[in-house]
Amino acid sequence: MSETAAFEPRVVGFLCTWCSYAGADKAGAAQLPSPDNFLPIRVMCSGRVEPEFIIRAYTEGADGVLVLACHPGDCHYKEGNSRALQRNRLLRKLLDSFGIEPERCRLDYVSAGEPEKFTRVVSETVEAVRRLGPLRLSREGGLNDGSNDA
Amino acid sequence: MMIGVFLCTCGTAIAERIDVERLAAAVGRLPDVAWCRTVGFLCSEAEKERMEGVLRDEAPDRVVVAACSPREHEATFMGVMEKAGLNPYLLQMVNIREQVAWITPEISRATRKAESLLAGAVARVRRHAPLETKRVEAVPDVLVVGGGPAGIKAAIELAEAGRRVVLVERSAVIGGLPVRFEEVAPGMECGPCMLEPLLGELLHGRLAERIEILTMAEVTGAVGYCGNFTVTIGVRGRGVDRACIGCGECAAACPATAANPYDYGLGTRKAIDFPFPGALPNLPYLDAATCRRAAGEECRACKDACHLGEETVRFDEPVTTVERSVGAVVIATGGEPIDAVRFPALRYGEIPGVYTSVEFERLLSSSGPTGGKLATAGGREPESVAIVHCVGSRDPAHRDYCSGVCCAYALKFGHIVASRFPGASMHHVYRELNLPGKGGAALLRRGGEKSFFHRYRMPDGISLSPGAGGRITVTSDTGQDGITADIVVLCPAIVPAEGTAGLAKIFDTPLDHLGFFEELHGTTDTARGKVKGIYLAGSCREPGDIRQAMLGGSAAAAAIHADIPEGKELEISPVCAVTDRERCAGCGICVSLCPYRAAALVPDGKAEVNQLLCHGCGSCAAGCPGGAISVGYFTREAILAELEGILR
Ligand code: FES
Numbered sequence: 001m002s003e004t005a006a007f008e009p010r011v012v013g014f015l016c017t018w019c020s021y022a023g024a025d026k027a028g029a030a031q032l033p034s035p036d037n038f039l040p041i042r043v044m045c046s047g048r049v050e051p052e053f054i055i056r057a058y059t060e061g062a063d064g065v066l067v068l069a070c071h072p073g074d075c076h077y078k079e080g081n082s083r084a085l086q087r088n089r090l091l092r093k094l095l096d097s098f099g100i101e102p103e104r105c106r107l108d109y110v111s112a113g114e115p116e117k118f119t120r121v122v123s124e125t126v127e128a129v130r131r132l133g134p135l136r137l138s139r140e141g142g143l144n145d146g147s148n149d150a
Numbered sequence: 151m152m153i154g155v156f157l158c159t160c161g162t163a164i165a166e167r168i169d170v171e172r173l174a175a176a177v178g179r180l181p182d183v184a185w186c187r188t189v190g191f192l193c194s195e196a197e198k199e200r201m202e203g204v205l206r207d208e209a210p211d212r213v214v215v216a217a218c219s220p221r222e223h224e225a226t227f228m229g230v231m232e233k234a235g236l237n238p239y240l241l242q243m244v245n246i247r248e249q250v251a252w253i254t255p256e257i258s259r260a261t262r263k264a265e266s267l268l269a270g271a272v273a274r275v276r277r278h279a280p281l282e283t284k285r286v287e288a289v290p291d292v293l294v295v296g297g298g299p300a301g302i303k304a305a306i307e308l309a310e311a312g313r314r315v316v317l318v319e320r321s322a323v324i325g326g327l328p329v330r331f332e333e334v335a336p337g338m339e340c341g342p343c344m345l346e347p348l349l350g351e352l353l354h355g356r357l358a359e360r361i362e363i364l365t366m367a368e369v370t371g372a373v374g375y376c377g378n379f380t381v382t383i384g385v386r387g388r389g390v391d392r393a394c395i396g397c398g399e400c401a402a403a404c405p406a407t408a409a410n411p412y413d414y415g416l417g418t419r420k421a422i423d424f425p426f427p428g429a430l431p432n433l434p435y436l437d438a439a440t441c442r443r444a445a446g447e448e449c450r451a452c453k454d455a456c457h458l459g460e461e462t463v464r465f466d467e468p469v470t471t472v473e474r475s476v477g478a479v480v481i482a483t484g485g486e487p488i489d490a491v492r493f494p495a496l497r498y499g500e501i502p503g504v505y506t507s508v509e510f511e512r513l514l515s516s517s518g519p520t521g522g523k524l525a526t527a528g529g530r531e532p533e534s535v536a537i538v539h540c541v542g543s544r545d546p547a548h549r550d551y552c553s554g555v556c557c558a559y560a561l562k563f564g565h566i567v568a569s570r571f572p573g574a575s576m577h578h579v580y581r582e583l584n585l586p587g588k589g590g591a592a593l594l595r596r597g598g599e600k601s602f603f604h605r606y607r608m609p610d611g612i613s614l615s616p617g618a619g620g621r622i623t624v625t626s627d628t629g630q631d632g633i634t635a636d637i638v639v640l641c642p643a644i645v646p647a648e649g650t651a652g653l654a655k656i657f658d659t660p661l662d663h664l665g666f667f668e669e670l671h672g673t674t675d676t677a678r679g680k681v682k683g684i685y686l687a688g689s690c691r692e693p694g695d696i697r698q699a700m701l702g703g704s705a706a707a708a709a710i711h712a713d714i715p716e717g718k719e720l721e722i723s724p725v726c727a728v729t730d731r732e733r734c735a736g737c738g739i740c741v742s743l744c745p746y747r748a749a750a751l752v753p754d755g756k757a758e759v760n761q762l763l764c765h766g767c768g769s770c771a772a773g774c775p776g777g778a779i780s781v782g783y784f785t786r787e788a789i790l791a792e793l794e795g796i797l798r
Contacts, residue, residue, distance in 0.1 A: 010797065012796070017220075021219075022221060024249055025222075025245070025248040027248075028219075028249055028251075028253050029248060029252070031252050032253060033253055033255050034253045034254075036250075036254045036259040036260065036263040039263070039266055039267065039796045039797070040245075040249055040267075041270070041792055041793065041796070042220065042245075043768070043784060044725065044766055044767055044768055045767040045768060045769065047767050047769035047772060048767060048771065048781065048784060050772045050786065052790075053789060056790055056793055056794075057793055060793060060794050060797040077745055077746075077767035078745040079745050080745070080768075080769045083743065083769050083773065087772070
C-alpha cells in the first residue's frame with residue numbers, strides 16, 4: 001500500500017501534431033495543471049505510431065502509454081486515427097494475453113479546441129496507471145513480476 | 151558528434167516555472183552536448199541574429215532548441231538554421247513552455263520533466279539526417295468536367311490565357327441544356343444561336359488547339375493535389391471516326407430506331423444518328439444496344455452508306471482509358487430536374503399531356519422531336535396550357551430551396567405559347583414568384599392578355615386528373631379556380647446532376663447537406679471547392695441560370711490564375727514516406743493503408759511511394775510488417791531514440 005502511494009508512474013504520450021498536440025498546447029496556454037508523469041512525443045498523425053513504439057515504451061520503463069488522436073472523421077490525413085484505433089484494439093488484446101493490463105495502453109481523442117479534455121484524459125490515465133502499480137517487465141520482454149505464477 | 155542546445159527562458163514565462171540553471175547543467179551532462187546557451191527571448195529579432203552567428207561560428211552537427219511549442223516556432227528556428235548554412239532538419243525542438251512550465255505547478259517537478267524531454271530530444275536529434283525540400287513546377291493545364299455553359303466558359307477563358315484544357319463531357323453533345331432550348335429567358339434569345347459561337351470557338355476556332363474535348367467521357371479516377379493531379383478518364387467509343395464530316399448518310403441508311411434520350415424519349419433516333427439536329431460536335435454516335443448487330447444481325451448499312459469509307463464507322467468500339475495530368479480541376483457538372491414521378495398527385499407519366507419543363511423545351515424546339523410543333527395528346531392545337539411552378543422546390547418534404555430558374559422559364563413558356571397560339575390561354579399555377587435581376591420582372595408582361603395567375607398554398611396543394619375530351623383538370627388547395635388544360639407543364643426542382651456523389655468521391659471533395667458541391671465559402675468564395683485545386687462553376691454548387699453558370703466559369707478560371715500562375719513551384723516536403731527496397735516483401739499493405747494513393751507496387755513487385763502524392767502521415771510505415779518504410783524527420787530510429795531518451 002505504501003509502495004503504491006509513493007509510486008510515480010511514467011506515462012508516454014504520442015500526440016498527433018494537428019489536433020492533440022495543439023490541444024495540449026492550449027492546455028498550456030490556459031495554464032491547466034496536469035501531472036508531470038506524462039511525457040509527450042509529437043508525431044504527425046496517430047497513424048504513425050507503430051505498435052513497436054508502444055512495446056518499446058514498456059520495455060524502456062514506461063508504466064503506461066497514451067495515444068492521442070484527432071476525433072473520428074477529423075484526422076488531418078483522413079483515416080490515420082482509425083488505423084490507430086484498429087492497432088490499439090489489437091495491441092490491447094495482445095498485451096492482455098501477456099498479462100499487461102489494457103488500461104496501460106489507452107487511445108483517446110483530443111481536438112485542438114479541447115484543452116480541458118486533454119488535461120482530464122492525461123490525469124485519468126496517470127491515475128489509472130498509478131492504481132495498477134508499476135509495470136514490471138524485463139528488458140527481454142518477459143514478465144518478472146513475482147506475483148504472477150505463470 | 152557535437153550538439154548545440156539553446157535554452158529559451160521566454161522572458162520569465164519559462165524561467166519562473168523551471169529551474170533553468172539546474173536544467174542547463176543537466177543538459178550539459180548529456181552525451182555529445184557541446185554547449186548549452188540560455189537565452190531570454192530566442193524568437194526576438196536580435197536573438198535570432200545572434201543564434202545565426204553562433205551556429206555559423208560553432209557549426210554544430212545538430213541543434214536542440216528548448217522553448218515554446220514547435221507548432222509556434224519550429225519554422226522560425228528552421229529558418230535560422232538555413233540562414234546559418236545548416237540543414238533545417240538537423241534541428242529538434244522541445245516544448246518546455248506549453249507542455250511543461252505552464253502545466254506543472256511545482257518547479258522541481260517541472261524541471262525534472264523538462265530534463266527528461268531534453269534528454270529525449272538530444273538522443274533523437276543524433277538520429278536526424280539532413281533532408282532536402284525538392285521543388286517541381288505545378289502543371290498549368292486544367293481539367294474541366296462538364297461541357298455545359300459553366301464548363302465551356304471556364305475552358306474558353308483558360309485557353310484564352312494560354313492554358314491547355316481537357317474538357318470532359320459525359321454526353322455526346324457540348325453546350326449543356328440550353329442548346330436544346332428554343333429560346334432562353336430573360337432576353338428570349340435563341341439558345342443554340344447564343345451558344346454556337348462559343349462552341350465553335352472550342353471546336354475549331356482559335357482556341358481549339360489548346361482545348362481537348364472528350365465527349366461521351368467520364369472521370370474514373372484521380373490522384374494528387376493542387377498543382378499536380380493525375381486524372382483517368384474513361385471514353386466510351388463513339389463508333390464514328392473524328393474524320394466524319396457529319397453528312398448524316400449513315401443515319402439515313404440505318405434501319406434501327408429507339409427512343410432518343412436527348413429528347414427525353416419523346417422522339418426517336420436511329421442506332422447511328424446525331425443526338426438532335428444541330429448538336430455539336432457535328433458527329434453522329436452509334437448506340438450499340440439499338441444496333442441490329444446487337445441482335446446478331448450482320449447489318450452494315452451505315453458502313454456502306456458512308457462517303458468517307460467504311461472505316462469511318464466502327465463497330466464494337468471499346469471504352470478507352472486515357473490519363474491526363476493537370477494542375478487544377480473545374481467541376482461544372484450542373485444540375486437536373488428532380489424526377490417528377492416522386493409527386494404522385496401530379497400523375498406524371500400517367501396522364502397524357504403532362505410534361506416536365508425540359509420535355510416541354512424539346513417540344514417547343516425546332517430541333518426537337520416534333521420540329522417545334524405543339525399539339526395536344528389528341529392532335530389538336532392547344533387551347534389552354536397550365537404550368538405548375540415549384541414542383542418539389544420550397545418544399546420541406548423534397549427540396550427546401552427555391553431552384554431559382556423556374557419562374558423565369560415558366561414565363562418564357564408563356565411568351566412562346568402566346569406568340570405561337572394567340573388564342574390559347576396560359577395558366578400559371580404558383581405559390582410565389584421569384585424574378586430577380588434586370589430582365590426578371592419584365593417577363594411578367596411577356597405572356598400577353600391570355601395569361602392568368604392562380605396561387606396555391608401548400609407544396610402538395612396541386613393535383614391533376616384526366617378531364618373530359620382528353621383535357622386535364624388542375625385542382626388546387628385554394629379551390630377557387632377550376633382550370634382545365636390541354637397541356638400541363640411541371641417545373642421540377644433542380645437537383646445535383648446524376649453522378650455528383652461519385653465525382654465528389656473521386657476528387658475527395660465534400661458535398662453540402664443538399665448534395666451540391668460545397669464551396670470554400672458559401673458567400674465569399676464560391677468559385678473554389680473545399681479542397682485546394684478543385685474549382686466549382688454553375689449548378690453543381692447551386693441551381694442557377696445560364697448567366698450565373700457563365701459567370702461561375704469565368705470566376706473559376708480567374709481563381710485558377712490567381713492560385714496557380716504559370717511557372718508556380720510546388721514544394722515537396724521531405725517529411726514523406728520512403729521504402730527500403732531491400733526489406734520490402736511486396737505484400738502491398740502500404741498500398742491499402744495510404745489514404746492518398748501514393749503507395750503503389752511497381753512492376754518488380756516492390757512498393758514505392760510517390761513523393762508528390764505523399765502527405766507524410768506515416769500510416770504506411772506503422773503498418774508495414776517488414777519495417778520497410780520510414781518517414782523523413784519521423785523515422786523509427788528517431789522516435790525510438792526519443793522514447794529511450796525521455797525514459798532513461
Ligand atoms: S492527424 Fe491527428 S490523428 Fe491523424
